[in-house]
Amino acid sequence: MIRVDALAKRFGTVHAVRDVSFDAADGRVTGLLGPNGAGKTTTLRMISTLIAPDAGRIEIDGIDTVREPLAARERLGLLSDARGLYARLTARENIAYYGELRGLERGRIDAAIDAIAPQLELGPLLDRRTDGFSQGERMKVAIARALVHDPRNVVLDEPTNGLDVRSTRSLREAIRLLRETGKCVLFSSHVMQEVAALCDEIVIVAGGAVVAAGTPAAIRESAGCEDLEEAFVRLAGEPGDER
Amino acid sequence: MRSRLAVVFLKEIRDALRDRRTALMILVASVLTGPVTLVLVASFVSGLEERASTLRVRIAGAGHAPALVNFLERADVEIEKAPEDYLAQVKEGTLDAVIVVPEDFHERWLAHEEARLELVHDDSRTESGPATRQAERLLAAFNRETAYLRLMARGVSPSLNQSTKVERVNTATPRQRGAVLLFLIPMFGILAPLLGGMTVAIDSTAGERERGSLEPLLANPVPSWVFAVGKWLAAWASATAVVVLTMAGFLAAARLYAERKLPSLLSFGVPELAAFLAVIVPLAAFTSALQLLISTYGRSYREAQTYVSYLATVASFVPLVVMFSGAKEQAWQLAVPVLGQLMALQRVLRGDGLSSADALVPAAVALVLAALAVAAVARLLRDERIVFGRA
Numbered sequence: 001m002i003r004v005d006a007l008a009k010r011f012g013t014v015h016a017v018r019d020v021s022f023d024a025a026d027g028r029v030t031g032l033l034g035p036n037g038a039g040k041t042t043t044l045r046m047i048s049t050l051i052a053p054d055a056g057r058i059e060i061d062g063i064d065t066v067r068e069p070l071a072a073r074e075r076l077g078l079l080s081d082a083r084g085l086y087a088r089l090t091a092r093e094n095i096a097y098y099g100e101l102r103g104l105e106r107g108r109i110d111a112a113i114d115a116i117a118p119q120l121e122l123g124p125l126l127d128r129r130t131d132g133f134s135q136g137e138r139m140k141v142a143i144a145r146a147l148v149h150d151p152r153n154v155v156l157d158e159p160t161n162g163l164d165v166r167s168t169r170s171l172r173e174a175i176r177l178l179r180e181t182g183k184c185v186l187f188s189s190h191v192m193q194e195v196a197a198l199c200d201e202i203v204i205v206a207g208g209a210v211v212a213a214g215t216p217a218a219i220r221e222s223a224g225c226e227d228l229e230e231a232f233v234r235l236a237g238e239p240g241d242e243r
Numbered sequence: 244m245r246s247r248l249a250v251v252f253l254k255e256i257r258d259a260l261r262d263r264r265t266a267l268m269i270l271v272a273s274v275l276t277g278p279v280t281l282v283l284v285a286s287f288v289s290g291l292e293e294r295a296s297t298l299r300v301r302i303a304g305a306g307h308a309p310a311l312v313n314f315l316e317r318a319d320v321e322i323e324k325a326p327e328d329y330l331a332q333v334k335e336g337t338l339d340a341v342i343v344v345p346e347d348f349h350e351r352w353l354a355h356e357e358a359r360l361e362l363v364h365d366d367s368r369t370e371s372g373p374a375t376r377q378a379e380r381l382l383a384a385f386n387r388e389t390a391y392l393r394l395m396a397r398g399v400s401p402s403l404n405q406s407t408k409v410e411r412v413n414t415a416t417p418r419q420r421g422a423v424l425l426f427l428i429p430m431f432g433i434l435a436p437l438l439g440g441m442t443v444a445i446d447s448t449a450g451e452r453e454r455g456s457l458e459p460l461l462a463n464p465v466p467s468w469v470f471a472v473g474k475w476l477a478a479w480a481s482a483t484a485v486v487v488l489t490m491a492g493f494l495a496a497a498r499l500y501a502e503r504k505l506p507s508l509l510s511f512g513v514p515e516l517a518a519f520l521a522v523i524v525p526l527a528a529f530t531s532a533l534q535l536l537i538s539t540y541g542r543s544y545r546e547a548q549t550y551v552s553y554l555a556t557v558a559s560f561v562p563l564v565v566m567f568s569g570a571k572e573q574a575w576q577l578a579v580p581v582l583g584q585l586m587a588l589q590r591v592l593r594g595d596g597l598s599s600a601d602a603l604v605p606a607a608v609a610l611v612l613a614a615l616a617v618a619a620v621a622r623l624l625r626d627e628r629i630v631f632g633r634a
Contacts, residue, residue, distance in 0.1 A: 048462045051627045073464035080462060084455030088261035089254075100250040101463040129261075142459070 001026050001184050002047060002153055007056035008208075009042055016042040018208035021056075024186040024201070026152070029179050031199035032188040035236055039208040040188040041081045044157050047186070048078045060153055074102075077151030079159055083142035085130040091141045092126045099148040109148060116144045119174045121167070135162035143171065147178075154178055156187035160194055172198055192229045206236040247465050251473025252480075259443045259481060269438060273485045276431055277492025281500060284427065300378050301325040304344035308360075310352060311344070314385045333363050339374030340364040342382070355393070428493055428511070429588035430562040432486070432519055433581055436527030437534070437555045439485025443478040444534035448620070449547035457630060471535070471621035475613070478531035486523050490516050510594060518591040518602075525606035526584045530558070532616035539623045542632065561585060577604040580612060 002024040009017040017039040024030035032040050045051040047058055049069040058065040058072075065072040085094050092113060099109035117123050120140045125133070130141060139162055147154065156175075160168050175198055178185050189195050195202055202219050204212045212219055212235045216228055223231030260266055298318070303325040305312050315322055325341045332338040343361035351358040360382065364375040391401040451457040461467065497511035534551050541547030561581045577583040583605030591597055623629045 045458075045631075050458060050462060050630060070464045070466065073462060076462070078459065078462045080458045082455035082458040084451075084457075084459070086254075086258055086456060087454070088258050093257075097250070097254050098459075098463060100254075101247060101460075101465050103247070145459070 001059075001061050002030075002155075002186055003059040004043070004047065005057050005059075007043060007046060007058065008054050009039075009046060009051065010054060015208055017046070017053075019056075020205060020208070020210050022201075022203045022210060022213055024153075024184050026184045027179060027182045028200040029175060029185045029187070029198050030201040030203065031195035032186065032203050032205060033192070033195045033232060033236075034188075034190065034205035036190055038190075038205045038236070040190075040205060041157055043205070044078075044155055044186075044188060045081070047155055048076060048080065049073055050080075075152050077146040077149065077154045079143055079146045079156040081157045083139065085133070085138055085141055085145075087131045088129060090127050090129050091122065091133075091144075094130060094141055095145045095148050098145045102149040104149060112148045112150060113144070116147055116174075119170065119177065120144055121170050136164055136167050139163055140167065140171075143174070151183070153184045154186070156185070158189055159187055160189065160191065192232050196228050204232060204235050211235045247469045248473050248476075251465075251470055252476045255443060255447050255474055255477035256480060259446065259477065262442070262446075265442055269442065269485060270488060273435060273438065273489040274492045276435075276489050277428075277494070278496040278499075280427055280431065281493065281496035298377065298381075299323060300342055300381060301329070301338060301340070302342045302344060303329055304346070304348075306344075307346050307348045308344040308352070309349060310389070311360075311382075311385055314388060315381065318381065318384070320381060330363060333365050333371075336365065336368050336371065339368075339371035340378045342378060352389075426562060426589065428592060429585050430559065431489055431493075432523050432588055433526065433562065433584060434555065434559055435486045435489040436482035436523060436530045437558055438482075440478040440482035440527065440531035440534050441551050441555075443474075443481045444531060445538040445541075445544060445547045445551060447474040447477065448535060448538040449541045449544045452630070452632065453544045461624060461630060466621075467624040468618070468621040470624060471617050475532050475535050475617045475620070478535055479528050482527040482531050483524055486527055487520065490519050490523075511592070515591055518597045519588060521597070521602050522584050522587045522591070522605065525609040526580065528613040529580055529609035529616070530554070532613040532620070536616045536620050536623075539620050539629065577601065578608050580605070580609055583608065 004023070005021050007017055007020040008015075020039065020043050022030070022032075032043065034040050042051065046053045047060070047065065049065045049072055052066060060072045061075050063072045063075065085091075086097070089097070095113055095116075096106075096109050099112065104112070113126070117126060120143060122140055122144055125137055125141070130138060133141070139159070143156070143159060146156070159171060159175075163171060175185055175187070179200075187198075196216060200215065202212075202214065202216060203210055204219070212222055212231075214222070219235070220226060220228055220231050223234050225231050225234065299321040300315065301323045302308070302312075305322060305324065312322060325338070325343075326332060329338055329341045329343075333341060341363045343363055345359060345361075348358050348360065362375070362378055362382070364371055364378075394401045394403070451460065460470070493511055494513070494516050533554060537550045537554065538547035541550055558581050562585055565582065565585060572586055576586055577600065587597060587601040587605060590601055
């Protein structure tokens with residue numbers, strides 16, 4: 001459960017996030033949708049405690065991220081905007097490093113990797129150095145790394161960027177599986193179809209503020225049009241000039 | 244469960260070792276530094292000693308100076324006839340010094356007139372210095388003997404001609420002479436940790452950010468000081484490895500030379516090695532921490548590399564400044580990083596031994612500064628401008 005309330009953040013003179021509030025519930029997939037520069041990544045960075053908000057508050061399973069950042073991070077699995085890997089380590093070592101940093105036993109880490117690898121079709125890549133990986137392959141390792149500790153809350157920043165059709169489908173399956181096991185999944189995207197295909201809840205942000213939120217049906221209704229993409233364009237307005 | 248600190252440390256070490264080419268290059272360079280330096284320095288020094296130790300002069304026109312030849316033969320000096328082109332050879336450096344006797348030398352000498360000799364040498368060649376000085380000394384001795392005999396013949400005490408007698412007492416033991424030449428060892432001792440810590444320090448901070456792995460790393464539920472300390476320990480370990488290898492190289496080279504011809508030049512055995520490590524390993528803690536801090540601040544890998552190499556330049560200036568300024572050793576210098584270590588290392592090489600102040604003061608200063616630098620790194624890792632880069 002991630003609860004975001006009246007979040008604001010500015011960098012110098014740039015108001016990256018003005019007023020963002022939403023709830024991402026357990027067992028549901030929440031999509032943060034918005035054009036480039038709408039403030040999605042900044043919002044997710046504040047949720048992951050890497051950036052301190054200027055105003056507003058964030059709770060992860062009831063834990064305040066500003067007051068208890070370490071406890072909040074414990075409950076979060078994050079695919080951040082930057083998803084660099086260690087090129088000289090194998091995919092398995094990359095994933096295991098994060099498991100060890102979270103204090104997991106070796107056995108639990110191996111079990112987690114065995115469980116995640118087939119979902120993301122990582123099997124044949126596991127024991128190769130990530131040096132020559134394609135963008136999609138690197139993304140899959142980064143996602144596996146974010147999930148190694150079986151987090152209750154999963155935050156994914158533009159997870160389908162760089163994935164081919166087949167990988168996108170396996171990622172969607174993986175996200176659905178997370179939902180079925182009662183996880184709270186929050187992901188951002190600027191691609192309408194992505195969000196439409198997956199989300200139970202959609203939060204549309206533009207210019208650093210939430211312009212609409214609700215189920216896909218509710219969004220369509222509030223925009224007064226049948227087509228979700230049309231609704232998005234209408235609600236989001238001009239591409240943000242922020243950031 | 245391993246501690247988080249160990250996890251970070253071991254990952255950085257593994258990552259560094261996987262970079263085979265860089266690791267190998269650094270290791271080979273550090274192992275070879277000692278032998279190469281010693282071979283160069285020692286062959287130069289032993290060349291000097293060899294030239295000076297056998298008494299030998301080259302004379303052109305020895306036949307015109309039978310008295311001089313007689314004197315030299317009595318003094319057990321080897322006399323060689325100088326080749327025709329001695330002037331050219333001295334210029335080239337194949338001959339060190341040649342005594343040239345004019346035809347009228349013996350006549351004038353017998354007549355108690357001023358008898359001229361020429362000593363041909365090339366001042367610009369330092370290696371010819373000992374041979375030239377030797378020839379000078381021999382000629383001066385001949386001169387003294389002649390005057391002595393002539394004064395005696397006239398019933399005058401020879402001491403009239405010598406109001407002052409200078410006797411040279413050189414306090415430098417052969418070992419100290421070696422240490423003067425080998426100020427290079429302390430210098431390499433100070434540069435080794437800079438070389439050894441650099442790659443890990445840069446790669447684990449500026450490199451981490453450039454790869455885009457810093458942001459997800461810091462999202463782990465681990466306090467930033469754990470990352471700072473773990474990365475610092477990895478850089479320190481790497482620096483220490485290079486220090487040990489470099490010093491072991493010197494030890495091996497010194498052993499090799501001790502067996503051959505230069506037992507007196509340099510005493511660098513296991514006790515000296517131990518003293519060196521006791522001084523340099525704490526220094527490595529500081530240099531690694533400083534490199535880590537500088538690289539964390541660097542905007543990119545390249546920028547970090549540039550700043551870190553400035554650090555090496557500054558550190559290598561210290562020994563040079565000390566050498567050329569002729570600064571006297573003072574107690575406060577022990578507390579200055581690099582300078583303090585340099586003083587302590589030179590004492591070790593001079594055979595003065597390492598007092599506890601020599602070892603502890605620089606080490607304490609280095610460790611305190613290292614702790615401050617690591618704390619600053621931990622702080623920077625919490626700074627969003629550092630983590631996400633600055634415009």
